[in-house]
Amino acid sequence: MSSRSVEEHARAVRELLDRAWAPAxxxxxxxxxxxxxxDGDVHAPIDxxxxxxxxxxxxxxxxxxxxxxxxxxxxxxxxxxxDAGADRLAPGTAVKxxxxxxxxxxxxxxxxxxxxxxxxxRVRILAPRRAGEFVRDRGSDVHAGDLLLAAGAxxxxxxxxxxxxxxLVEVPVRRRPRVAVIATGAELVPAxxxxxxxxxxxxxxxxxxxxxxxxxxxxxxxxxSTDTPDEFRGMLREAGADADVVITSGGVSMGEFEVxxxxxxxxxxxxxxxAMQPGGPQGLTAVDGIPVLSFPGNPVSTLVxxxxxxxxxxxxxxxxxxxPTDRSTLTVPVTSPAGKxxxxxxxxxxxxxxxxAGPGSHLVAALARADVLIDIPEDVTTMQAGDDVRxxxx
Amino acid sequence: MSSRSVEEHARAVRELLDRAWAPAxxxxxxxxxxxxxxDGDVHAPIDxxxxxxxxxxxxxxxxxxxxxxxxxxxxxxxxxxxDAGADRLAPGTAVKxxxxxxxxxxxxxxxxxxxxxxxxxRVRILAPRRAGEFVRDRGSDVHAGDLLLAAGAxxxxxxxxxxxxxxLVEVPVRRRPRVAVIATGAELVPAxxxxxxxxxxxxxxxxxxxxxxxxxxxxxxxxxSTDTPDEFRGMLREAGADADVVITSGGVSMGEFEVxxxxxxxxxxxxxxxAMQPGGPQGLTAVDGIPVLSFPGNPVSTLVxxxxxxxxxxxxxxxxxxxPTDRSTLTVPVTSPAGKxxxxxxxxxxxxxxxxAGPGSHLVAALARADVLIDIPEDVTTMQAGDDVRxxxx
Numbered sequence: 203m204s205s206r207s208v209e210e211h212a213r214a215v216r217e218l219l220d221r222a223w224a225p226a227x228x229x230x231x232x233x234x235x236x237x238x239x240x241d242g243d244v245h246a247p248i249d250x251x252x253x254x255x256x257x258x259x260x261x262x263x264x265x266x267x268x269x270x271x272x273x274x275x276x277x278x279x280x281x282x283x284x285d286a287g288a289d290r291l292a293p294g295t296a297v298k299x300x301x302x303x304x305x306x307x308x309x310x311x312x313x314x315x316x317x318x319x320x321x322x323x324r325v326r327i328l329a330p331r332r333a334g335e336f337v338r339d340r341g342s343d344v345h346a347g348d349l350l351l352a353a354g355a356x357x358x359x360x361x362x363x364x365x366x367x368x369x370l371v372e373v374p375v376r377r378r379p380r381v382a383v384i385a386t387g388a389e390l391v392p393a394x395x396x397x398x399x400x401x402x403x404x405x406x407x408x409x410x411x412x413x414x415x416x417x418x419x420x421x422x423x424x425x426x427s428t429d430t431p432d433e434f435r436g437m438l439r440e441a442g443a444d445a446d447v448v449i450t451s452g453g454v455s456m457g458e459f460e461v462x463x464x465x466x467x468x469x470x471x472x473x474x475x476x477a478m479q480p481g482g483p484q485g486l487t488a489v490d491g492i493p494v495l496s497f498p499g500n501p502v503s504t505l506v507x508x509x510x511x512x513x514x515x516x517x518x519x520x521x522x523x524x525x526p527t528d529r530s531t532l533t534v535p536v537t538s539p540a541g542k543x544x545x546x547x548x549x550x551x552x553x554x555x556x557x558x559a560g561p562g563s564h565l566v567a568a569l570a571r572a573d574v575l576i577d578i579p580e581d582v583t584t585m586q587a588g589d590d591v592r593x594x595x596x
Numbered sequence: 597m598s599s600r601s602v603e604e605h606a607r608a609v610r611e612l613l614d615r616a617w618a619p620a621x622x623x624x625x626x627x628x629x630x631x632x633x634x635d636g637d638v639h640a641p642i643d644x645x646x647x648x649x650x651x652x653x654x655x656x657x658x659x660x661x662x663x664x665x666x667x668x669x670x671x672x673x674x675x676x677x678x679d680a681g682a683d684r685l686a687p688g689t690a691v692k693x694x695x696x697x698x699x700x701x702x703x704x705x706x707x708x709x710x711x712x713x714x715x716x717x718r719v720r721i722l723a724p725r726r727a728g729e730f731v732r733d734r735g736s737d738v739h740a741g742d743l744l745l746a747a748g749a750x751x752x753x754x755x756x757x758x759x760x761x762x763x764l765v766e767v768p769v770r771r772r773p774r775v776a777v778i779a780t781g782a783e784l785v786p787a788x789x790x791x792x793x794x795x796x797x798x799x800x801x802x803x804x805x806x807x808x809x810x811x812x813x814x815x816x817x818x819x820x821s822t823d824t825p826d827e828f829r830g831m832l833r834e835a836g837a838d839a840d841v842v843i844t845s846g847g848v849s850m851g852e853f854e855v856x857x858x859x860x861x862x863x864x865x866x867x868x869x870x871a872m873q874p875g876g877p878q879g880l881t882a883v884d885g886i887p888v889l890s891f892p893g894n895p896v897s898t899l900v901x902x903x904x905x906x907x908x909x910x911x912x913x914x915x916x917x918x919x920p921t922d923r924s925t926l927t928v929p930v931t932s933p934a935g936k937x938x939x940x941x942x943x944x945x946x947x948x949x950x951x952x953a954g955p956g957s958h959l960v961a962a963l964a965r966a967d968v969l970i971d972i973p974e975d976v977t978t979m980q981a982g983d984d985v986r987x988x989x990x
Contacts, residue, residue: 394763
C-alpha cells in the first residue's frame with residue numbers, strides 16, 4: 203500500500219486544486235455584492251456630487267448681496283431636489299432652494315431657512331454668509347476616474363452605498379469556487395429517516411457542504427451514494443458537470459466494498475495511507491481534469507481532512523485571507539503514535555490549549571466544541587504540559 | 597419645531613423597535629442553519645455511536661482468544677458497514693469486519709487487518725489485543741439526552757456536522773428581524789439609468805438594505821418613491837405588509853415637498869430635529885403598530901442614522917453581539933458645533949484615530965473608507981490631538 207507524509211499528499215492535492223480553482227472574476231449586481239471579495243479596482247464613472255447642490259433648505263444667494271444684514275431680496279423662483287435647476291441668479295435676488303437641489307449659476311452660498319423671514323415674494327436675510335457656505339461642489343466627494351476601492355476588499359454595506367451612489371450597476375467580484383460533495387456508504391441514511399440496524403445518519407455531505415460555504419465556496423451538488431460502483435460512478439459524472447472540484451467521503455480504506463477507491467483507481471487515482479491521525483486513508487484523482495479529493499468516512503476524519511487539505515486552497519481561490527495557524531502552550535500532556543502527524547481537537551483556555559477529547563475519530567461532538575486543531579509532528583510521541591505546539595484555528 | 601437630544605430620540609426609537617423586534621424563534625433545516633444563531637438548547641435525540649462499531653478494517657474477536665499469538669481462528673462471517681450485524685461470536689472464531697460495521701456480541705476487540713494473514717476460511721492473528729481496542733462503544737461520543745449545544749451559539753460547519761450526525765432534521769434559530777426599506781426623493785433614479793439635470797442615483801435603498809442584511813436582518817421590501825404623497829402612502833402600505841419595521845430615507849427636513857413628514861405627521865408621527873450631525877432631521881411613527889423610522893436623505897446621514905438608532909436593536913433582535921464601541925485617542929484636532937453631538941468619519945491609525953473627511957454629510961466615499969465613527973459630545977466644541985474620544989466601530 204502506498205504511503206505519503208502529510209506534506210507530500212498536501213503538495214499533490216494543492217497542485218491539482220490550484221489549477222482547478224484558479225482565481226476567476228464574475229460581475230454581479232451591486233446590491234448582491236455584500237460580503238463578496240472585490241476582484242478588480244473600481245473607479246468612479248462620474249463626479250460626486252454630479253452637480254453643485256444645496257446642503258440645506260434655504261435660499262441660494264450671492265454672498266456679495268448678503269454682506270450687510272438684515273437685507274431683503276426678491277425671490278425669483280423655487281428649486282427643489284429633482285428639479286432640472288433654476289435660471290441664472292440675477293444680482294439682488296434669491297432663489298428658494300431645497301436640500302440636494304441644484305444651485306443656480308450666480309449664487310455662491312446658501313442661507314439656511316432658519317436665518318430668514320419669508321415675505322410676499324421676498325425674503326429677509328438675517329445673517330451674512332460667506333461664499334461656499336452650505337454649498338456641495340461638484341466632485342467634492344469623488345472625481346470621475348478616482349479609485350473608489352482597490353481589488354481585494356471584502357465588501358461592506360458602506361462600500362455598496364458608495365458603488366450605488368456613483369450609479370454602478372455591477373462590480374467585479376471573485377468567483378466562488380464550485381464544489382460538489384458526495385458522501386458514500388451503504389450505512390448512510392438521511393436525517394428524518396429512522397435508523398435500521400447497522401445504519402447511521404449521513405452527516406458528511408452536510409458537514410462538507412457547510413464547510414465549503416463557510417470558506418467562500420459554492421456547493422453545486424450534494425449527494426449520497428451506496429457502495430454500488432455504478433451508482434457512485436453515475437453520481438460522480440453528475441457531480442462533476444458544474445463543479446471545479448469534487449470532494450467525496452468514505453470508501454477509501456483497506457477493507458472490502460470501498461467504492462470510491464474501486465471506481466477511481468482504474469481512472470488513475472492515487473489511494474493510500476497518509477501518515478496522519480485522524481484521516482489516514484486518502485485518495486486523489488483527476489477525472490477529466492476535475493480533481494476528486496477522497497476523504498475517509500469517519501465524520502471527524504472528513505472534517506480534519508478538509509481543514510488540512512482543502513481549506514487553504516479554497517480560501518485562496520475565494521480571495522479570503524488564509525485561516526490562521528498559531529503557536530500555543532499545551533496545558534496537558536499528550537501522547538501520539540510514532541510516525542503519524544496527529545491533529546488533536548483542542549480548545550483555548552487560560553494559559554494555552556487543552557484537549558477537547560481523545561483521538562477517536564468518531565467524536566463529532568468533541569470536534570463541535572473544539573476551536574483549534576493541535577498539530578503534533580510525525581516524529582513526536584510524547585509532549586508535556588508547558589510545551590509549545592502549533593495550532594490550526596478553526 | 598420639536599427638538600430632541602440623541603439620547604431622547606434613541607430612547608423613543610428603541611422603545612418601538614424592541615416591541616416590534618421582540619426576539620422570535622423559527623425552525624430551519626440543519627443544512628440551512630450555517631451562520632444562524634441557535635435559539636434554544638439542543639439535546640441529542642440518540643446515542644452516538646448508535647451501536648457498538650469497529651474503528652478499523654480487520655477481525656472482531658474475543659480478546660481472550662488472542663492472548664497468545666500467533667493463533668489461527670475460523671472466520672464465521674463477514675460484516676460490512678451498513679449490515680444489520682453478524683450472529684453472536686462463538687468462542688474461538690473471528691468475524692471479518694469493516695470500519696463502521698456493528699461488532700457482533702461476544703467480540704470485545706478488533707484486530708486490524710494489517711496484523712493478520714487471511715487463509716481459506718480462517719485468519720491467522722499475529723499480535724494480541726486487549727478488550728476494547730479499536731471498539732467504538734455505543735454512546736461513547738454522545739448519550740441520548742446530552743446537551744449538544746446551548747442557545748446563543750453562532751452555528752459553524754462543525755455544529756452542523758454534529759446536528760446531522762445525531763439525525764436532527766431541524767434546529768431552532770433566532771428569526772431574522774424583517775425590515776422594509778423605502779428611499780424617497782423626486783431626484784432619485786436607479787443605477788443604469790442616465791442622470792438627467794438635477795438627478796442623482798438612489799443609493800440609500802441599496803445601502804440600507806445591505807446594512808440590514810449585514811446586521812442579521814432580512815429585507816422584505818425595497819422601494820423608491822417620488823415626493824408624491826399618494827405614491828409614498830401606497831408604497832408604505834405595501835412595505836408594511838411583511839415587515840416588522842419600515843425604514844425610510846429622505847422627505848423629513850424643514851423644506852417643502854417633504855413627503856415622509858407630510859404623510860406621517862397626520863398619522864401621529866414625530867418629526868423634528870435631533871441634536872446631531874450628520875442626521876439632524878429625523879422622524880418616528882407607529883403605523884398600525886409598525887415602527888417607521890424616517891432618516892434624512894443624504895447618504896451619509898442615512899447610514900449614520902442607521903448606526904446610531906437602528907443597528908443595536910437589530911443585532912439584539914437577531915441574537916448577534918452588539919457592535920462594539922471603544923475609546924481611542926485623537927491624532928488630529930477637531931472642532932464641532934455647540935449643542936450638536938457629532939459623528940465624524942474616522943479611521944484607526946497607529947496611535948489612535950484620524951479623520952477620514954470633513955463633516956459634509958454627502959461624503960459617501962469617505963464613509964466607505966472609514967472604519968469608525970468618532971463620537972464628539974454635544975457640549976464639546978474643540979478637541980486636541982491626544983484627547984480621549986469614544987468611537988463606534990463600523
